[in-house]
Amino acid sequence: MSDTMPVLDVQDLHVSFTTEDGPVEVLKGLSYTLPKGKVLAVVGESGSGKTVHALSLLRLLPPTARITQGHIWFRGKDVVNLPPAELRKLRGSRISMIFQDPMTSLNPVFTVGHQLTETILAHTKMSKLRAHAAAVRLLKKVGIADAAKRYYAYPFQFSGGMCQRVMIAMALALRPDVLIADEPTTALDVTIQAQILRLIKKLQSQTGLSAVFITHNLALVADVADDVLVLYGGLCMERAPVEDLFARPLHPYTQGLLNSLVSVHKKADVLPAIPGYPPVPGREVAGCPFAPRCPKAVKKCFETRPPLKEFGPRAVACWNVKEPL
Secondary structure: OOOOOEEEEEEEEEEEEEEOOEEEEEEEEEEEEEEOOOEEEEEOOOOOOHHHHHHHHOOOOOOOEEEEEEEEEEOOEEHHHOOHHHHHHHEOOOEEEEOOOHHHHOOOOOOHHHHHHHHHHHHOOOOHHHHHHHHHHHHHHOOOOOHHHHOOOOHHHOOHHHHHHHHHHHHHOOOOOEEEEEOOOOOOOHHHHHHHHHHHHHHHHHHOOEEEEEEOOHHHHHHHOOEEEEEEOOEEEEEEEHHHHHHOOOOHHHHHHHHOOOOOOOOOOOOOOOOOOOOOOOOOOOOOOOHHHOOOOOHHHHHOOOOOEEEOOEEEOOOOOOOOO
8 A cells, every 4th residue: 555545544434323212323424534654633522423433443333333324444445344254354453442441441350461462363373472472572562561570460450551551562462554542541640641642652653553542632632643633423523733723723612622721821710611512412403513502603503514624634614614724
């Protein structure tokens, strides 16, 4: 594959959940491309569709959910239509995922080394001895001291940050082309968050892999991402290079997210917040889903959904943004 070709190309992705009241669409036409060696951050409030999107990339959706429309192209193959045997080969070896909670993602009855070695053996023809040695090297690479000894430790003997390092080692064990990190720092304190972010960026730059970094915290994005996609109600509100997004957010929702960030340079009695509540899944609206909370909404915003308009490297879905940058 040419370096100029995107390693991942998501086109018009729709995902619905089956409920007692009928199908509920939670992703409504998501599209983006991920270039080789780049990091795309997907941000938004809880319920915006971030994790559903992540699970869709590897078809790990729960039984009640299904992809109803769209394509997920990876190296010329559509993941949406891959047969189960090919899909198993893809998971872990070509596209890997770091899940939200490392303490529940690891099996408590097996040592961390056993679980890491099992991942290697499942996708390669290595001997157990070589796989064991490779697992120890990976543990060292992600910063676990005395790796040869800690290989035999159980997850409960590790802190949350150390378990997350093990998850990163498992995700990178087979040198994948794409890493999906679904809120990898949510359960960690701010010091460990910074360490994990530095580790992911270091490994990403060393191996040249592409990454999709999913978070609800915009404060983490500036240090790790090349581009940012802002999700709201299952729709892309804005997409931009990270520097442009922080310097000049175009969509009122993005502006609200950035204004809500805590700053050590600004002291306020009340932290700025976006008023109102996110849209209720399954309750469709004719216009922009953010309109009821938007301070700049006009009549048209409530009546017609704005298209995602392209402005060079940027895109925004807002009727109030009319001129190219």
